[in-house]
């Protein structure tokens with residue numbers, strides 16, 4: 001194979017942050033956790049796709065990181081004395097994206113993943129340097145589309161949007177080729193024996209071809225969950241990886257609990273679909289939901305929490321302890337305590353043909369991915385809450401006009417003042433009060449929207465192809481099958497909200513009353529948007545997730 005050329009300069013960060021050089025004292029602290037290994041030119045220390053990659057610090061000689069593609073290679077980086085290998089996959093235990101080869105004879109310090117995790121948990125200085133480099137390297141891989149998956153899709157297909165969002169929200173690098181735009185698509189379709197009718201198609205590690213795969217099939221094919229032991233009884237199983245579940249995971253794992261998180265889709269929950277959160281403490285210029293989610297996910301993994309991706313909870317076996325949660329794959333995970341953090345989902349419009357346009361003109365999130373689809377066009381945002389306000393302000397940066405549609409007479413009772421002011425100051429946003437959508441029309445994609453003024457009864461038709469629905473939420477509690485008491489809207493009742501008769505009906509077996517955030521089932525807690533009486537905010541979700549952990553400790557000692 002020909003020698004790979006010089007690495008391309010990074011596009012997202014400074015080289016000294018991406019590839020820092022450790023001081024001799026820092027190298028010595030790494031060495032205390034690992035072993036020295038002599039390396040020889042040409043030796044491959046890690047192959048692309050390896051499932052349990054090790055961590056290396058170069059003490060002499062050189063390592064090269066290359067991305068193999070068929071018979072060719074792209075040089076990603078060269079690591080010399082004091083520099084180290086790895087990115088966030090080392091924390092999660094997922095497969096390697098690149099090949100690691102010796103470029104010049106020398107010596108490295110080699111650490112198995114468990115030893116690396118111990119190091120980042122115990123050495124604050126090294127933890128900061130390593131985690132920052134890992135995160136920046138991942139951002140670089142995502143920006144350059146250097147992953148182990150290729151998506152062949154079309155901007156007219158809802159499946160393509162779903163898969164793009166799944167990759168994006170899981171922070172997984174992939175390359176995308178569009179049927180309507182990229183000339184290379186034809187060649188790939190022929191090579192992998194798929195047709196245009198099969199899109200979206202995902203090619204995993206250049207080998208396995210998935211036609212319109214579910215999120216779970218993609219996660220399985222790319223080995224997202226391979227490193228996670230599903231058989232052992234955990235101290236704590238958390239259902240849902242939104243802000244509340246991730247907060248519980250960070251606190252639980254950092255306080256020594258064996259924590260497993262189950263997530264139907266991707267970390268971040270509703271907050272992950274927010275374009276910019278401006279009222280969360282500590283981020284004066286705001287933070288996108290995706291970035292907050294990525295940081296929290298990495299933080300939870302740093303402390304040793306494990307997160308099963310695309311494995312939703314289907315049923316709770318609540319009759320005897322340890323409790324068990326049955327998951328989508330048909331397996332069950334057992335736990336001594338459980339935190340329910342399944343949040344809520346957006347209400348849908350009551351229109352017969354809505355499903356036809358979901359992902360093809362009707363969206364429930366307004367992130368960068370959706371904004372790209374509707375640049376310089378007119379869009380509609382439905383809803384009067386903060387999420388609708390944020391979406392309108394965000395989309396107004398790129399859309400020609402944003403129709404913000406509410407059935408009520410205004411925003412004052414449902415939206416924060418700062419957002420109302422921002423909407424008033426944005427000429428591209430038109431507020432349409434007393435208005436509701438009555439029909440969606442189009443062939444493969446939404447083409448026309450009819451709306452009605454509830455006051456005058458007048459119906460208007462507009463050629464608009466993008467509707468963002470942000471109209472309130474319903475709790476994700478359907479799978480609990482009567483295991484815990486719910487309020488009349490389906491939210492989970494906890495602590496002091498549980499009435500004596502509800503505890504009697506639930507056969508509460510203890511002399512003590514349920515703890516704050518504990519449900520009618522001992523040792524099972526509910527936090528965040530899924531809990532009755534919760535204030536639907538990121539901060540309260542995070543607060544409840546962290547508070548619940550202190551009660552989990554008490555229950556585990558009962």
Ligand SMILES: Cc1cc2nc3c(=O)[nH]c(=O)nc-3n(C[C@H](O)[C@H](O)[C@H](O)COP(=O)(O)OP(=O)(O)OC[C@H]3O[C@@H](n4cnc5c(N)ncnc54)[C@H](O)[C@@H]3O)c2cc1C
Nearest residue numbers: 240242243244264269270271313343344387528529537538
């Ligand atoms: C677009 C948007 C913008 C917002 N902006 C703000 C803001 O600026 N400031 C603010 O304070 N709040 C904001 N919010 C509200 C905030 O995001 C929520 O209050 C917060 O996300 C609630 O967190 P949670 O963890 O309780 O639930 P969620 O965020 O709903 O997370 C629940 C998680 O559980 C998973 N799940 C559901 N069912 C299952 C199952 N059966 N098995 C496994 N996993 C499951 C879901 O996939 C999801 O990841 C916004 C919400 C939206 C939608």
